[in-house]
C-alpha cells in the first residue's frame with residue numbers, strides 16, 4: 026500500500042471542461058492556458074488531453090520550448106517574459122507567438138535580421154497596470170512595429186483584472202477600452218480569461234484564453250464549479266498513517282492550537298505543506314475519509330496533518346483521505362486557507378505521485 030500522497034489527473038474531466046469552453050466560446054478560437062506546469066497538473070499531460078484546443082498559451086519561453094521539443098506543433102503563445110535578444114531568436118526559431126508589452130522589446134526586435142517572421146500580440150493596458158502599452162501609446166508603437174522586417178502578423182490583446190466578480194464594473198470598462206481601438210491593423214484580438222468567457226460575451230473576440238476553468242475550478246468568487254458544470258481534474262489524496270486515542274485536554278501538533286474537548290480518536294494523514302497542502306488551513310478544514318468530512322485539528326506539518334475522527338468509528342490505518350477533488354472542491358479548501366484554487370493547484374509539489382486517469386491514446 027502506498028502511503029505517499031497521490032494526485033490523480035482526470036483527462037476525461039479536462040476534455041469535458043474544454044468542451045464547455047468550446048460551447049461558451051462559440052466561434053472564437055481557444056488558447057488553452059497551460060502555464061505554470063499546466064496549473065500544477067503537468068504541462069505535457071495537460072497539452073495531450075487538451076489536444077482539441079486551437080493553441081496553447083504559457084507564461085515563459087522555456088515552457089513553450091519544452092512543448093515544441095515534446096513535438097507539439099500547435100500555435101504556442103508566450104504571454105510574458107520574452108525580453109532579451111536570445112529570447113526572441115529562440116521564439117522565432119521555434120515558431121512561437123509572443124506578447125509585446127513594453128518598449129525595450131521593440132529595440133530588440135529592431136536589432137534582429139529578417140528571415141523567418143514573428144507573430145506578435147501587442148498588449149494594451151486597459152486597467153490592470155501590470156503589463157502593456159497605455160491606449161495613448163498604441164498608435165506610435167504600432168507604426169514602429171509595422172516597420173520592423175522581423176515582425177509578421179500583429180494581433181491585439183489585453184487582460185481582465187477583476188473578472189472573478191461578475192458585478193464588478195471594471196470588466197466592462199476594460200472591454201470598452203479595447204473596443205475603442207481601431208481593429209483594422211490587427212489580424213486578431215483577445216481579451217477573455219475564464220471569467221470573461223463565462224460571464225461576458227463581449228470579451229470573446231477572436232481568441233479566448235481560459236485557464237482555471239479547464240482544470241475544473243470556478244473563476245468566480247460566488248459560483249461553484251459544479252454550478253458551472255465544470256469537472257474537477259485533480260484529486261489530491263493520501264492515507265491514514267496512524268490513529269490515536271487522545272484524552273480530553275491533549276493538544277495536537279506544533280504549538281498545540283487544538284485541544285481535545287473529550288476523549289476522541291485523532292487520525293494522522295500522510296500529507297503536509299511539504300507536498301503543497303496549505304499550512305494556513307485552519308482547524309475545521311474538511312478532509313474526506315470514507316465519505317465523511319473529518320475536520321482538520323492542529324497545525325499542518327511538513328509531512329502530516331491530523332483530523333478529528335469522531336465521525337468515523339471504523340477509521341483505520343491505510344484508509345484513503347481526499348484533500349481535494351470531485352467530492353471536496355479545491356475552492357472550498359482554498360477559501361478556508363485564505364487563498365485561491367489557482368495557488369493550491371499550482372503549489373502541489375513534485376514529491377507527490379502523479380497518475381493519469383482516463384487517458385486517451387492519440388492516434389499516430
Ligand SMILES: Cc1ncc(COP(=O)(O)O)c(C=O)c1O
Pocket residue numbers: 058104184217218219220234235236237238244
Ligand atoms: C494573460 C493571461 N491570460 C489568460 C489567463 C487565464 O486566466 P484564468 O486562469 O483566470 O482563466 C491568465 C492567467 O493568469 C493570464 O495571465
